Amino acid sequence: MLTLEKLRTYEAFNGDLDGWVRASTGEQRSFMSDADWYLIDALLTDIATADSGLASPTFMHEVENTLGTSTADDATRDALRALSRQRGGETT
Numbered sequence: 001m002l003t004l005e006k007l008r009t010y011e012a013f014n015g016d017l018d019g020w021v022r023a024s025t026g027e028q029r030s031f032m033s034d035a036d037w038y039l040i041d042a043l044l045t046d047i048a049t050a051d052s053g054l055a056s057p058t059f060m061h062e063v064e065n066t067l068g069t070s071t072a073d074d075a076t077r078d079a080l081r082a083l084s085r086q087r088g089g090e091t092t
Helices: 004-012 017-023 026-031 036-053 056-071 074-086
Strands: none
Touching: 004 026, 004 036, 004 074, 017 036, 036 056, 036 074, 056 074
16 A cells, blocks of 8 residues: 655655665665555656547546555645656656
8 A cells, every 4th residue: 555655755856666675774764665666656656648639438447546546645646646646657
């Protein structure tokens, strides 16, 4: 389950998984996994695709479902959307 704390960690390492593996603290590694990192990357890509206007309604619905089932709350979903816009749809 993605949380604001996990998104903040992702942002602190600028989406760089290798950097997180090398430089994160034990505390950061205790609450966030590689799977969380990959999920954030995938959701950022999916959100950017949905927002591009080129996605099918079915795809957009799937993205919303995934957001709903993989995030802790509205604040986390909003933060993911904001991060996607901030990055211009690009992920690392």
